[in-house]
Amino acid sequence: MLHLVTLTSRRSGTHFCSRHFSSSNPRLKQRLVILGSGWGGYEILRGIDKKRWDVTVVSPITYFNFTPLLASTAVGTLEFRCAIEPVRRYTPGVTYYQAWCDDIDFTRKTLLCMPATRRVISATASATTIDEAAHVQPPIPETGSAVFPLRYDKLVIAVGAYSQTFNIPGVKEHAHFLKDVKDARGVRTRLLECFEQANQPTISDTDRRNLLNFCIVGGGPTGVEFAAELYDLIHTDIHRHYPHLAKLTKITIYDVAPSILGTFDKSLVQYAEKTFSREGISILTRHHVERVEPGKLIVKEVGEVPFGLLVWTTGLAPNPLISTITAVKKDEAADRCLSTNQHMNVIMNDGTVNHDVWAIGDSARIDGEPLPATAQVANQQGRYLFSKLNKLAKDQATPEPFSFQNLGSLAYVGNWKAIYDRPGGEGFMSKESGRVAWLLWRSAYFTMTLSLRNKILVPTYWFLNCLCSQQLIVNANDRTATQGFSAAI
16 A cells, blocks of 8 residues: 655755555565476576566475486485575575475465474474475474465466385385485485494394395486496495495395386497496396385395395375365376476366466476476476566567477496487487496586586586595585585575
């Protein structure tokens, strides 16, 4: 509301008219709310015109995870801060709430959000922390929690997906995931614990072998790259610091599919399998995990498998928020993702298009045009959408639909070797393997890093590791280093 206040000067008696704007004054900019800070949401945050939009971000984590580098951070090739970008880099120009969105009212254009920060249960009780594995299973709101509403004019749903466990008993309790930098920290800590426990003089040889048996469930790019990074670690730092234990280690990949890396060309899959067989990494396809117990993996085909570390990388499960939305059409064939048109606008149950709401990334599928649930899809959708929103703010037409450009897939297979596949590509650089693909892998991840800080840190760590080997043994004992990601935020 606009208030006019007349003031009189004591000396001249002159009247001045001053304007005061109360907090109820209408906003000149529309409020854009972005749900999520992943590959799609963070790309929009980076590119949106903040002078024309009142931007609010709602995400349970305060940073963006550069997921292709998590396997490297888990074994100490890179430090944690190399794989994250803080959301608050863009505040105070952008409003940020560390929270989950529990419900969306499309009619009233409101969101119901729940804080994802620490909550003190009572004056005498210690603070309780939201589950660090929130990407596996979101917390259930507690009675009396500070749930708050949030209004939007335009909404982008980029909440991503959760780790798929197929409801196998014991996975959430006893397995490590690799979707967040916190997961990578947990894997790194557990790796060092396994070797230190196996080094104790009271441990039998059987227990040592069990502790040094590293199991990876899931033969996709994440599982394959972690196995490769772990192999490199064992043959560098571990061989140097634990020479008597390095020869007892074992790495095994389990997958229900007929082969690993199902999205890659068969010739590249064969190359990866031959490389792993020469390096002593076992690949057990068509194997089904029935349950996980403390230190034991129960596999249908082989029975009980003791392990020291279990890393679970079997794919994606739908975000619970998507399941709670009933007013929007769902893609049943894609784990009940939101259906969108070619412009990324969500399609309502009655078939109408909601021109104020967009959905991108793993939480959405273009109606009639399914795309792979990969980082580059979400990234390109985010880039397309912030360009579209910037044009809308200028009242410019945006008729062109989204078009995905497949830049190819990369996977590291260890010992300075990788594979590269560009489906539909012909001729030069369409399918590569070995050192050439490894150079592509390194150059691609270097160019994709977002901040100048990480463009300096990533190649610096790579150079130091080539020169001085890896640093897991030092960094895992350095509290500052293992928690470096929090300092970057």
